[in-house]
Amino acid sequence: MRFLRHSLQLQECGYGADNMCVGTKVPVLRDIAEYYGYLNSEYLERMLRHEVHEMRFVALLIMIDRFAHSKKSIYDLYVRNIGMLDNWDLVDLSAHKILGEYSYLNSNCEEIINLSNDDGLWKNRVAVVSTWAFIKRGKFEFPLQIIKKFITHPHHLILKASGWMLREIGKRDQNAMMGFILENNSMISSITKSYAMEIFKKKK
Numbered sequence: 001m002r003f004l005r006h007s008l009q010l011q012e013c014g015y016g017a018d019n020m021c022v023g024t025k026v027p028v029l030r031d032i033a034e035y036y037g038y039l040n041s042e043y044l045e046r047m048l049r050h051e052v053h054e055m056r057f058v059a060l061l062i063m064i065d066r067f068a069h070s071k072k073s074i075y076d077l078y079v080r081n082i083g084m085l086d087n088w089d090l091v092d093l094s095a096h097k098i099l100g101e102y103s104y105l106n107s108n109c110e111e112i113i114n115l116s117n118d119d120g121l122w123k124n125r126v127a128v129v130s131t132w133a134f135i136k137r138g139k140f141e142f143p144l145q146i147i148k149k150f151i152t153h154p155h156h157l158i159l160k161a162s163g164w165m166l167r168e169i170g171k172r173d174q175n176a177m178m179g180f181i182l183e184n185n186s187m188i189s190s191i192t193k194s195y196a197m198e199i200f201k202k203k204k
Helices: 026-035 041-048 053-067 071-080 088-094 096-105 110-116 121-130 141-149 156-172 174-183 190-200
Strands: none
Touching (some): 041 071, 053 096, 096 121, 110 121, 141 174
């Protein structure tokens, strides 16, 4: 794991209590992931459980790239370590590309539903963002079920993710998005609605 060792002092980052950063920029992390794409699953698991945020980010990049050829093994590795996804960028990078894709391709939403029923903030966000894989195919029923489950969630990170997924639905079918908002207007938060309505903002 020496490729992320340098003179920068570890510092706290994000929401996870043990989430430590070294400050490496994303383009550099992508280059590292491409160079070390050959790492085996055992090593990737060690990286996913590492205290350094960037180490987990690189592991996820490698897993996303490998998913096309090793769907089941990457999915299993991902689900086994979901508890280590303790920041929004780790979740948003990977949830729809691994958990969402696998769930859609196998017509099995059980894991997403389980995560949506969990008390954990990040597991809830994984559940929401993973539905993007369905939305991309024009399948809105299941994503809207998950979004509705979190319509009164107390945390802004879930409300924002829900609004984001509604916006993705709106990009493909504005009637579907607006129908959901109007139907749930008395409950939907201003945060979720604001994020969804961004599709109507004029481009400068």
